[in-house]
Amino acid sequence: LAMSRLLAGDYAAAWPEYQWRWKTAEYAPRRRAFPQPEWLGHRALVGRTILLHAEQGFGDTLQFCRYAPAVQALGATVVLEVPPALKRLLQGLPGTQQVVARGESLPPFDFHCPLLSLPGALGSTLDTLPTPIPYLRTDPTLVAGWAHRLGAGGRPRVGLAWAGNPGHGNDRNRSARLEDLAPLLRPGCRFVSLQKALRGADQAWMKRHASAHAEFIHLGADLGDFADTAALVEQLDVVITVDTAIAHLAGALGKLTWVLLPFAPDWRWLLDRRDSPWYPSMRLFRQRATGDWGGVIGEV
Numbered sequence: 001l002a003m004s005r006l007l008a009g010d011y012a013a014a015w016p017e018y019q020w021r022w023k024t025a026e027y028a029p030r031r032r033a034f035p036q037p038e039w040l041g042h043r044a045l046v047g048r049t050i051l052l053h054a055e056q057g058f059g060d061t062l063q064f065c066r067y068a069p070a071v072q073a074l075g076a077t078v079v080l081e082v083p084p085a086l087k088r089l090l091q092g093l094p095g096t097q098q099v100v101a102r103g104e105s106l107p108p109f110d111f112h113c114p115l116l117s118l119p120g121a122l123g124s125t126l127d128t129l130p131t132p133i134p135y136l137r138t139d140p141t142l143v144a145g146w147a148h149r150l151g152a153g154g155r156p157r158v159g160l161a162w163a164g165n166p167g168h169g170n171d172r173n174r175s176a177r178l179e180d181l182a183p184l185l186r187p188g189c190r191f192v193s194l195q196k197a198l199r200g201a202d203q204a205w206m207k208r209h210a211s212a213h214a215e216f217i218h219l220g221a222d223l224g225d226f227a228d229t230a231a232l233v234e235q236l237d238v239v240i241t242v243d244t245a246i247a248h249l250a251g252a253l254g255k256l257t258w259v260l261l262p263f264a265p266d267w268r269w270l271l272d273r274r275d276s277p278w279y280p281s282m283r284l285f286r287q288r289a290t291g292d293w294g295g296v297i298g299e300v
Helices: 001-006 011-023 058-072 086-092 116-123 140-150 178-184 200-214 226-234 245-252 293-299
Strands: 050-053 075-083 100-101 111-114 155-159 190-193 214-220 238-242 258-262 282-286
Touching: 011 086, 011 116, 011 226, 050 058, 050 116, 050 140, 058 075, 058 086, 058 116, 086 100, 086 226, 111 116, 140 226, 155 178, 155 245, 178 200, 178 293, 226 245, 238 245, 245 258, 258 293, 282 293
Parallel strands: 050 075, 050 111, 075 100, 155 190, 155 238, 190 214, 238 258, 258 282
Antiparallel strands: none
């Protein structure tokens, strides 16, 4: 019920029902057993320290860490716990006093809240989403390094990401193949792969077509964590990506972002819309039938 209401944009009715995720086989094992009480918006935070902690994937963390300033504005000291691959990027996130990686020692705190419970705790609707874009900061040294690596040139730089985590439950629908994006690889632009790792079929395609697509470069071995990827994204003119963490990273940086969506989209992309209330610089391209990447790429 919550997922259906979220997909329909009925956020006020959806967030209370979304707490039922902790009763499901997928999410119950992820629930943290802190002795401190869980904060869901009903207790004062003035003078208190609250731990906001990631509960789902990289993209979810990047999307919902934006709520830290709103929690701080209630008088709280905010500690943010994130996956290790995101710690360097999120250091100094507005609204946070400290960012720790999952597995590191936590400072003392009075309350805790999972990141995806924050919209409900703060009463978010489609009209009141916090969108101070960009809310992520990049390391100038890393940005300069990518600028040197990519070199000068007047051709537009297009970042491409076509596949997410293969272990994701919906990977077969939301991920494409590099071959699906091949019609985009035309002269006039420089194409930069934002994939950290390549699947076997994509490696094989790249090897077969490398000579025909000299304008396409893959830099995965040099992408250590999301701070590296964010700095690379800063050097691009547009990012074209499927529904994966790269979409949230680019959107949170305020980069022009085109997202390729499966026929049945994840709830956060809503239905029918070409834009996203979460990311003002984003444009959505939707499949019109299950598996129809050809139609989406043709439109792009």
